[in-house]
Amino acid sequence: MSSELELLKQRITELEAENVEIAELRKENTDLRNKLSVSDAEIAELKRSNNEFLRANREYNERRDAENAKLKARIEELESENIEVRDRLTKVEQKQSQNDITPNNNSSKFNSGAVHHEKPLEEKEMDSCLLEAHKKIVSEDIRRRNKEKKLQRESANQDVTFGNAYVSETVVVAPQLTSGNGIREIRIREIVYFRKMFSSKNWHSGYDLLRQGKRVAFVSTGAVMARALVEKASKLSKPDNLPVRAHTYYGDMDGKQRQKDFSDINVAWSELDCIAYTNTVEVRISFEVTGHFDIIIAITNIATPVH
Missing domain, CATH: 1.20.120 (Four Helix Bundle (Hemerythrin (Met), subunit A))
Structure with missing residues (x-):
């Protein structure tokens, strides 16, 4: 047990x-x-x-x-x-x-009354x-x-x-309203398109207008071209024998000059006969004041014609 x-x-x-x-x-x-x-x-x-x-x-x-x-x-x-x-x-x-080369055998033609185009x-x-x-x-x-x-x-x-x-350059010449008092009639003038090429006639058309007392604005994609245009425009004279007053606006321009001009662009441009500005500052410019100029000659970076 x-x-x-x-x-x-x-x-x-x-x-x-x-x-x-x-x-x-x-x-x-x-x-x-x-x-x-x-x-x-x-x-x-x-x-x-x-x-x-x-x-x-x-x-x-x-x-x-x-x-x-x-x-x-x-x-x-x-x-x-x-x-x-x-x-x-x-x-x-x-x-x-x-x-730049004048042929010697053209002298007889000049004496016979032909027009000399040099x-x-x-x-x-x-x-x-x-x-x-x-x-x-x-x-x-x-x-x-x-x-x-x-x-x-x-x-x-x-x-x-x-x-x-x-993008390669296209040169466009477009009409603008002339400045004046009151409401002015909009006159549509001929718009000429220059496709992707440099031609001296384009610039001379603006310079001829400056010599006639007109006011011209150039627009360029580069500061080099803008400064060259203004440099030559400044050497021209108006019908009253006074020199053309011109100024350049570009992206890296002097800060004080930029601030002064853009503080009241109407006053700044009313004192000028010709301007050249690049598209780097174009956005800062109100196109309501383009009535200061009789024509704008634009060198843009658009690859097709502007209509």
Whole structure:
């Protein structure tokens, strides 16, 4: 009898030990389940982040490829336009050289009453100055496009993109309202378009108007051309023999002069016969005051005719 009791006690002790072990195992199992739940949530978040990254990367690559295609097409277009500009510039230089040389065998024609069309020295000097300014613009155009080509090649490896390609020049002569008291009739005069080329007649039309006492505004894409136009205009005289009053406005002009003139542009321009300003300051100018000038001769960066 006593031996059975001992066996039962021993069995009870073993069962109690097993119960303790089971409780510990249950606790460990609960901890493992909690950790597994956290891991599942982290995995789901990682998957979501990875999908978002892949989607953004795919959109970026598509956008980059589209921009690179546009840049490539634009560069090809600029190369084609540059060839055209070089050909036209060559023709202008050849024509300029021919105008500077007076054939000796024309003396008999002059004596017989034929009209002599040789340009005055003053106009030749203007042509030379403006031609030099235009050469600088073309040279800057070539350097800018070479830089853009280099940036495009780098963008293929470094995901670098760029914009604001330079466009060849178009010269437009457009009429403006004449200044005066009260309401004036709007007279639509002939609008002449000069496509993508430098011609001395364009500038001479403005200079002829200045000599007649008219007021002229030149608009240019570059400060070099604007300063050259004003420099020559300042050497002209009006019908009253007074010199033409002219001034240049450009992006990096003197800050004090800019602040003074733009504080009251009506007063500043009413004292001038001719101005030349670049499109970098055009946004600062209210076109309500263009009535100060009889005509605006614009050198813009628009690749198609202005209507």
